[in-house]
Amino acid sequence: MIGQSTVLAAEFPPSVEDFYLPSILPWGAHDSYWFTKVTFLIWVAVAAIIIFFLVSYRKPQLVPTKKQWMAESAYGFVRNNIAVEMIGPRGVAFAPYLTTLFMFILLNNFFGIVPLVQISPNSHIAFPAILAVISYFMFIIVGIRHHGFFKYFKTALIPPAPWFILPLLIPIEFFSNFMVRPFSLAVRLFANMFAGHMLLLVFTLGGFAMISSNVWFTPFSIVSWLMTIALTLLEFLVICLQAYVFTVLTASYVQGALADEH
Amino acid sequence: MYNTILLAAEEGAKEHNPIIPVWQEIVVGSIAFAVLCFVLMKFVFPQMEKTFRARVDAIEGGIKRAEAAQAEANQLLEQYRAQLGEARTEAARIRDEARADAEGIRQDVLAKAREESDRIIAAGREQLAAQRESIVRDLRAEVGTLAVDLASRIVGESLADEARSRGTVDRFINELGAGTGGR
Numbered sequence A: 001m002i003g004q005s006t007v008l009a010a011e012f013p014p015s016v017e018d019f020y021l022p023s024i025l026p027w028g029a030h031d032s033y034w035f036t037k038v039t040f041l042i043w044v045a046v047a048a049i050i051i052f053f054l055v056s057y058r059k060p061q062l063v064p065t066k067k068q069w070m071a072e073s074a075y076g077f078v079r080n081n082i083a084v085e086m087i088g089p090r091g092v093a094f095a096p097y098l099t100t101l102f103m104f105i106l107l108n109n110f111f112g113i114v115p116l117v118q119i120s121p122n123s124h125i126a127f128p129a130i131l132a133v134i135s136y137f138m139f140i141i142v143g144i145r146h147h148g149f150f151k152y153f154k155t156a157l158i159p160p161a162p163w164f165i166l167p168l169l170i171p172i173e174f175f176s177n178f179m180v181r182p183f184s185l186a187v188r189l190f191a192n193m194f195a196g197h198m199l200l201l202v203f204t205l206g207g208f209a210m211i212s213s214n215v216w217f218t219p220f221s222i223v224s225w226l227m228t229i230a231l232t233l234l235e236f237l238v239i240c241l242q243a244y245v246f247t248v249l250t251a252s253y254v255q256g257a258l259a260d261e262h
Numbered sequence B: 001m002y003n004t005i006l007l008a009a010e011e012g013a014k015e016h017n018p019i020i021p022v023w024q025e026i027v028v029g030s031i032a033f034a035v036l037c038f039v040l041m042k043f044v045f046p047q048m049e050k051t052f053r054a055r056v057d058a059i060e061g062g063i064k065r066a067e068a069a070q071a072e073a074n075q076l077l078e079q080y081r082a083q084l085g086e087a088r089t090e091a092a093r094i095r096d097e098a099r100a101d102a103e104g105i106r107q108d109v110l111a112k113a114r115e116e117s118d119r120i121i122a123a124g125r126e127q128l129a130a131q132r133e134s135i136v137r138d139l140r141a142e143v144g145t146l147a148v149d150l151a152s153r154i155v156g157e158s159l160a161d162e163a164r165s166r167g168t169v170d171r172f173i174n175e176l177g178a179g180t181g182g183r
Helices: A002-010 A037-056 A066-087 A089-113 A126-147 A149-157 A166-213 A215-258 B002-015 B023-156 B162-181
Strands: none
Touching (some): A037 B023, A066 A089, A089 A126, A089 A166, A126 A149, A126 A215, A126 B023
16 A cells, blocks of 8 residues: 555656556557557447447337437437527537537546546547547538538638728638637647646645655645545536537537528 | 656657647547447437427327317317207297197187087077977967866856956956066
8 A cells, every 4th residue: 555655656746648548458558559548438438328329219219218318318408409509490400410529528528537547538639639620621511511612711701891901800710710710629628638637636646645755744635635526526517518618619610600691 | 856847747748749649549539439420320319300300290299189179179069059059949939839829728718618608508598588488388378278268167157147257357367467467
């Protein structure tokens, strides 16, 4: 126990390297990324979501069973409260993708506070980046399909403003609509998960560091671990919020691309 | 302590920059997410939309059926009410007619009875008159015979006692007069 705690104490302060765990296959390799804890968790999340939905929706009935009701309310929540709310009646067409996105982010975020798992794949920017790029191309393609290529870029880039401000506005619009959006989406999710994991590490390892440096610091260590529990609850909030925000922003970008007026 | 931090930071910077994605993870993540999207968007959510629609249909159909049944019930109620009203007026009419009929019959019977009684009375009177006539007739004949008898007796006695016979005749005539004088 003491030996383990000094090992954990030596890990303090946590660094970026704590996010890059040794590979599972081949075991312990540091430069292999094909099968690590995070990629494994991604597959677990995908499998869990697929199994949950397939099992609970194997035999859909008009009067739903409890499981069916749960699956339906997950879809219904994104469909009605995000897709239809943001995009309007046309949003129903986007509800399947948005629900998939929401469930994927939510479950992967949730790994951040599951005991013994406690790292979210979304704290590696690769995964938020994929999702952000999909959202980015999705809203552009939707816009082009709806308006036609030139008209879409015209409505997206040229705001209704006096002509002499346009040289200033067009670059700003371009920058905000076509350059910042994917980065802000990806980085927002990634940074939240990264910071959450970092916070939990700081307080957990900090407790071990204090208790192993001086026995009299034990009360502080206990406070530190209590903080870990409190922060885990806070993380739960962040997890749900970030999944919601990512989905809502994607829906809002699609809505903007579909909007006729600027 | 500071050195270790620096060392770790240097190591981190050298080995991993958290803002640069690892390309293997991009590949794995893309495949995983594509699989997820494929399964959910192809097999699950369209099914859910179908169920939602079926549910809406079921509920709306149920409401429509209920409305139809309600309308039918209302119509029937109206019909029954109308029929009931008709029956009531009919009954009242029949009652009035019956009352009128009864009154007519009563009047009829009364009139007939009166007629009958009149007829009976008249017949009685006639009979009485006829009897009286015949009696008077008989009496007249008898009076004649009696008169002849008396006359012959008186004549037969040869008028012996004029005074006595005169008294007899007077008495007879008086009797006669009293008999006929009543009429």
